[in-house]
Amino acid sequence: MSHVRLVNVTKKFGDVTAVNNLNLEIGKGECFSMLGPSGCGKTTTLRMVAGFEDLSEGEVYVGDRLISSPAKNYYLPPEKRDFGMVFQAFAVWPHLSVYENVAFPLRIRKLPATEIDKRTKDALASTNLLSAAKDSPENLSGGGKQRVALARALAINPDVMLLDEPLSSLDPHLREEMRFEIKDLQRQYGFSILYVTHDQAEAMALSDRILVMKLGVVQQIDTPLNVYNKPANKFVFSFIGLSNFLELVWGVNGAPTLKSEDGTPSSVPADILPSDAVCGAQGASFSIASRPYEIDFVAPDSGGLKGVVSRKSFLGEIIDYQIKVGGQELRVQKGRRAPGPEVGETCALRLLRPFFYQ
Ligand SMILES: Nc1ncnc2c1ncn2[C@@H]1O[C@H](COP(=O)(O)OP(=O)(O)OP(=O)(O)O)[C@@H](O)[C@H]1O
Numbered sequence: 001m002s003h004v005r006l007v008n009v010t011k012k013f014g015d016v017t018a019v020n021n022l023n024l025e026i027g028k029g030e031c032f033s034m035l036g037p038s039g040c041g042k043t044t045t046l047r048m049v050a051g052f053e054d055l056s057e058g059e060v061y062v063g064d065r066l067i068s069s070p071a072k073n074y075y076l077p078p079e080k081r082d083f084g085m086v087f088q089a090f091a092v093w094p095h096l097s098v099y100e101n102v103a104f105p106l107r108i109r110k111l112p113a114t115e116i117d118k119r120t121k122d123a124l125a126s127t128n129l130l131s132a133a134k135d136s137p138e139n140l141s142g143g144g145k146q147r148v149a150l151a152r153a154l155a156i157n158p159d160v161m162l163l164d165e166p167l168s169s170l171d172p173h174l175r176e177e178m179r180f181e182i183k184d185l186q187r188q189y190g191f192s193i194l195y196v197t198h199d200q201a202e203a204m205a206l207s208d209r210i211l212v213m214k215l216g217v218v219q220q221i222d223t224p225l226n227v228y229n230k231p232a233n234k235f236v237f238s239f240i241g242l243s244n245f246l247e248l249v250w251g252v253n254g255a256p257t258l259k260s261e262d263g264t265p266s267s268v269p270a271d272i273l274p275s276d277a278v279c280g281a282q283g284a285s286f287s288i289a290s291r292p293y294e295i296d297f298v299a300p301d302s303g304g305l306k307g308v309v310s311r312k313s314f315l316g317e318i319i320d321y322q323i324k325v326g327g328q329e330l331r332v333q334k335g336r337r338a339p340g341p342e343v344g345e346t347c348a349l350r351l352l353r354p355f356f357y358q
């Protein structure tokens with residue numbers, strides 16, 4: 001049974017439709033991420049689930065229980081939803097000790113003093129903060145402050161954790177570490193997670209399923225593997241990992257033809273097409289997508305896609321090439337030890353796993 005369920009949820013701010021007819025179900029104990037570019041409606045969705053934002057249309061349920069419905073004029077206030085929350089700009093209160101920061105939501109709920117103490121200490125222990133209990137959070141590093149925010153959310157024993165870019169202010173190394181810590185805490189406490197990020201690697205690493213959103217509209221809801229391997233459309237492909245698109249047209253007898261700068265079409269090898277490509281009318285456009293690390297350099301006489309190296313950058317472990325193919329650019333990435341062409345040289349390319357988008 002689903003734990004959190006959104007049914008036909010829409011949110012409008014004046015003329016802006018921030019979230020458009022969203023349907024999603026989060027399973028019990030599932031880590032569900034919402035991924036999408038800035039302004040696509042992630043925070044708005046989270047705030048509607050939390051109860052900080054009303055809905056324009058639709059319903060939100062926790063289990064069988066309705067918690068928001070404008071049509072039924074029903075709205076359960078946030079403090080009665082008992083969700084743990086960590087916001088985009090994490091707020092810890094500098095005038096309170098680490099201990100008091102974590103105890104605060106429990107005091108608001110007027111729990112007995114012994115219960116407050118126990119839960120606060122448990123949450124501090126889970127987040128490795130016991131030794132800092134008396135300190136001001138101001139003295140902690142970014143990761144430490146982040147832990148305080150997490151501990152505060154954990155202390156209420158939430159069934160559901162709503163995390164809005166909780167790691168966005170940390171450096172990459174700490175971010176990675178905290179990802180694992182969040183997963184460990186989930187295992188320990190068993191809560192469901194609705195996680196918001198625009199970092200695709202973070203979403204991939206943490207999630208059981210990912211929702212990719214664009215301008216308030218769902219593009220795909222799937223496992224990380226499927227979102228990566230079977231992106232539903234061009235937008236999802238371009239949002240997950242590095243991407244290349246070659247814009248082509250169907251030529252005579254269904255030959256794939258490159259749209260070139262000066263308008264003269266040039267044919268490209270037919271093996272550039274994946275097996276699921278559907279031939280369209282002559283002159284119709286389509287795209288071939290590929291990841292930069294899924295392109296090989298092949299021998300010039302082996303019939304690959306011809307191009308000229310316009311830039312070659314050393315990025316440590318990998319070399320990043322920009323290749324001009326007709327009037328278009330492709331990015332290719334190869335391990336630094338692999339032999340590759342130099343700037344100005346002609347090369348031939350093979351796309352290892354091309355995707356076809358009409
Ligand atoms: N209170 C508000 N009043 C008016 N418009 C709003 C309000 N809150 C959000 N919006 C608009 O709704 C849309 C979605 O915003 P939202 O904050 O949900 O995006 P987001 O996906 O969280 O973006 P980011 O990655 O930058 O945090 C944006 O166009 C935003 O300008």
Ligand SMILES: [Mg+2]
Pocket residue numbers: 042043044088
């Ligand atoms: Mg946001």
